Amino acid sequence: MQIYKTRSDIGAKETCFYVYLTLPNHPYPSWFSLWAKPQQVGTKGRWENWYKKDPSGNSVVPTPFSSYQSLPMTNQGQCALTVGSEIYVIGGPYDKPSSFVRILDCRSNTWRDGPNMTMARENASAIFRDKKIYVIGRCEDFASWIEVFDMDTQSWTALPGPGADEDELLNHLRARYHYCIFDVFEGKLWVEVGGKKEYAYDLKDGTWKLVREKSRFSFPSLSDWCEIDNILYGCTGLGDLMWSPKTEGREWSKIKGLENLREHRTKGLESGWHFKIVGFGRQKLLVMWKFSGINQKKKK
Known part of the structure; x- marks a missing residue:
């Protein structure tokens, strides 16, 4: 792995995104990598009709693994978090809570088990900051509603969730509001x-x-979000x-000039669902995003 450290030190990094897709006429969900202008892309064989370079030089190619048994069966609602050159798959999907953590090393395309969380969680939310992974929610015990994973000690620590004096927040969480x-x-x-209220936890x-x-905007909870240069960007469930x-106390504003992208009759954000933004x-x-393929009605 010394070559990766050397390339990182001299700033010769590659940009690559990993996507987990279920495709028609393919028996298993699969991982794919989106390479930014790769020099060589293998598109021959059974994938050649699906994955080729687009005009910008980017390519989507299947990611090789040693066997399907080594793949965690990630599902909608399961938490995946990027930490450097690794992807952490944390907990379980909807209605299948788990304390398991699986880690994908994107340099070697190999999986390994990470330290288990202290609580089984489903559809958790996580963020990585300052060598720590923060995970919240989707567990029965509010006393351990938050967990922190220290990258240096490789250990999890539970933090308390809302107390008895936070009745409104507790009610939102028990009602399984999105957060x-x-x-x-x-x-x-x-x-x-719930797409409207914002809390700070000390x-x-x-x-x-x-x-x-x-x-001041009436929109459902953000489906996904990311940060670039201290600005937060997100996509709502309606494709905004x-x-x-x-x-x-931040206020959200719509990004202007994207009407055609949002309102395309069959593939626009407005007709889509399950959004991801990075x-x-x-x-x-x-x-x-996934798109329904259903024509949108013309606006009068």
Whole structure:
């Protein structure tokens, strides 16, 4: 692995994205890698009609693994988090809680088991900051609603969730409202609940604070989000791409000029679902979504 360290030290990095897809007429879900302008791409064989370079030089190619038995069966709702050149698959999907952690080394395309969490979780939300992974939610024990994984010690530590005096937040969580960690800064976790309310959790004293009652926009909870240069970008369940400054009590605004992308009659964001959004190099966004293929009605 010395070659990867050397390339990283001299700034000769490759940009590659991994995607887990279920395809028609293919018996198993599969992992694929999206390479930014690769020099060589193997597109021969049974995949040649599916995966080729687009006009920009980017390519989507199947990712080789030693066997299907080595693959964790990731499903919709299962948490996946990028940490450097590795991908952590954390917990279980909807209705299948698990404490397991699987780690994909993207340099060698090999899987290994990571240390188990202290609680079994489903559809968890996670973020990586300052050599730590923060995971929240989707477990029965609110006393261990938050966990922190220290990359140096390779150990999990449980943190308490909302207490008895946070009745409103507890009710939201018991009702299984959607929630996710937006950020970790100023010693606090920033958590969005139900698409409208935003809370800050103080990591030192374990207290919760409501920092935003509701947005001036009426939109459902963000399906996914990412951060580029201290700006947060997200995609709503209705296919709206949003941005917000990284500040307390932030307000979200729509990204302008994307009407054609959103309103395409068969493949637009408006007709899509299961959105993913990631930073693509510097100051670029990569947005992926499933589309229904159903024509949208013309607006009057």
